[in-house]
Amino acid sequence: xxxxxxxxxxxxxxxxxxGNIDALLLVDAQTDTYKTVIKRGMFTDFIDEEGxxxxxxxxxxxxxxxxxxxxxxxxQVFIPTYGKFSGKYSRRLKLDSxxxxxxxxxxxxxxxxxxxxxxxxxxxxxxxxxxxxTNEKVTTIQNTYLFSMYVDLVKDSTSSISITEISDExxxxxxxxxxxxxxxxxxxxxxxxxxxxERTDPEYLKKNLLPGxxxxxxxxxxxxxxxFIWVKLIFSRAETVNADEDxxxxxxxxxxxxxxxxxxxxxxxxxxxxxxxxxxxxxxxxRIDTEIRNAIEIVGRTDRHISIMxxxxxxxxxxxxxxxxxxxxxxxxxxxxxxxxYFKDKNAVIGRWGGEEFxxxxxxxxxxxxxxxxxxxxxxxxxxxxxxxxxVTTSAGLTEIRKDDNFDNAFERMDKALYKAKSEGRNxxxxxx
Numbered sequence: 001x002x003x004x005x006x007x008x009x010x011x012x013x014x015x016x017x018x019g020n021i022d023a024l025l026l027v028d029a030q031t032d033t034y035k036t037v038i039k040r041g042m043f044t045d046f047i048d049e050e051g052x053x054x055x056x057x058x059x060x061x062x063x064x065x066x067x068x069x070x071x072x073x074x075x076q077v078f079i080p081t082y083g084k085f086s087g088k089y090s091r092r093l094k095l096d097s098x099x100x101x102x103x104x105x106x107x108x109x110x111x112x113x114x115x116x117x118x119x120x121x122x123x124x125x126x127x128x129x130x131x132x133x134t135n136e137k138v139t140t141i142q143n144t145y146l147f148s149m150y151v152d153l154v155k156d157s158t159s160s161i162s163i164t165e166i167s168d169e170x171x172x173x174x175x176x177x178x179x180x181x182x183x184x185x186x187x188x189x190x191x192x193x194x195x196x197x198e199r200t201d202p203e204y205l206k207k208n209l210l211p212g213x214x215x216x217x218x219x220x221x222x223x224x225x226x227x228f229i230w231v232k233l234i235f236s237r238a239e240t241v242n243a244d245e246d247x248x249x250x251x252x253x254x255x256x257x258x259x260x261x262x263x264x265x266x267x268x269x270x271x272x273x274x275x276x277x278x279x280x281x282x283x284x285x286x287r288i289d290t291e292i293r294n295a296i297e298i299v300g301r302t303d304r305h306i307s308i309m310x311x312x313x314x315x316x317x318x319x320x321x322x323x324x325x326x327x328x329x330x331x332x333x334x335x336x337x338x339x340x341x342y343f344k345d346k347n348a349v350i351g352r353w354g355g356e357e358f359x360x361x362x363x364x365x366x367x368x369x370x371x372x373x374x375x376x377x378x379x380x381x382x383x384x385x386x387x388x389x390x391x392v393t394t395s396a397g398l399t400e401i402r403k404d405d406n407f408d409n410a411f412e413r414m415d416k417a418l419y420k421a422k423s424e425g426r427n428x429x430x431x432x433x
Contacts, residue, residue, distance in 0.1 A: 371429060397414050
């Protein structure tokens with residue numbers, strides 16, 4: 001028969017704890033060391049007799065929730081902020097040991113400054129996993145929010161940090177908001193960093209966000225796997241009793257990557273449809289007009305050589321009159337196909353200017369190179385066999401864009417060169433000077 005409860009002494013309890021806890025570690029955070037006092041069960045292989053406290057933190061926290069896949073090295077910068085404790089702290093961990101998932105309760109006791117006692121107890125895995133699986137669907141929904149924390153700008157502090165990919169529970173971390181902000185900026189896509197720094201600046205938040213109001217913006221951010229994904233960064237200012245003097249916020253990072261990629265894909269599709277000639281599938285008049293203007297701007301500020309050329313199908317009206325517009329459409333599509341095939345390994349874009357006229361913008365091609373292109377295309381067209389129409393020829397006019405050009409004078413040189421080719425017998429190439 002066991003003892004009466006009143007007969008147990010402190011020594012009895014200590015002996016019981018020593019015989020039942022799964023691991024006990026003593027940590028010196030100042031010297032980045034730990035010593036294992038007790039270990040049994042899964043901890044026999046999981047924890048060394050002694051080692052680096054920083055490495056231990058990485059092993060315990062910096063892996064994906066429920067796995068032992070390591071988080072990308074860029075996020076290791078946060079490791080030192082996870083190992084400082086001013087009071088008792090307890091949390092539940094999911095650790096992978098030899099390919100098996102273990103549920104562990106960890107409790108930390110500060111002994112004195114920078115000295116901690118850490119106790120680990122493995123939980124009943126079967127019971128814990130029932131809870132885990134029951135909540136899995138809810139957790140999946142919550143995991144669209146990758147990160148959240150509470151921010152106090154007056155105290156320059158962060159608290160209640162939750163990183164769902166690391167743990168279902170909040171993370172203990174003593175980290176100033178101003179320090180966090182300058183550390184996390186390195187995980188933002190370079191082009192988005194100026195906006196991030198502006199919108200997360202304490203003075204910006206104080207000035208632009210009233211109590212109870214929310215502000216958000218989208219950007220590319222590196223996830224824990226090291227991949228850049230689309231996220232929504234959200235700040236919500238708390239409504240407190242002294243709202244005018246308090247500057248407290250909830251900050252969240254929401255994963256919107258899948259929706260954003262789908263949206264951009266849809267927008268790209270409609271952008272292409274709005275830019276394409278429906279018959280020939282090359283750029284339409286508006287889009288090739290923009291391409292010419294962009295080329296003129298590039299030449300004006302760089303040393304690149306860019307030429308523009310216009311092709312006209314000779315006697316195209318006769319094809320329509322003799323064979324009908326259906327054959328005319330087939331001829332146009334075959335004509336464009338031959339030009340596109342010629343330019344497919346060259347840096348050029350093609351557009352339909354109107355009717356049977358087509359413009360090509362040839363990047364990195366001076367006047368001599370462009371004239372060679374146009375002549376080879378002219379020959380290619382004249383040697384091709386067109387369905388129903390038979391033999392077709394083309395006239396071409398071209399010019400190299402100059403540094404002092406604007407749209408009107410560059411286009412006029414090309415247009416006059418084409419007119420000259422047509423007036424001098426067609427089926428030839430002329431250069432606008």
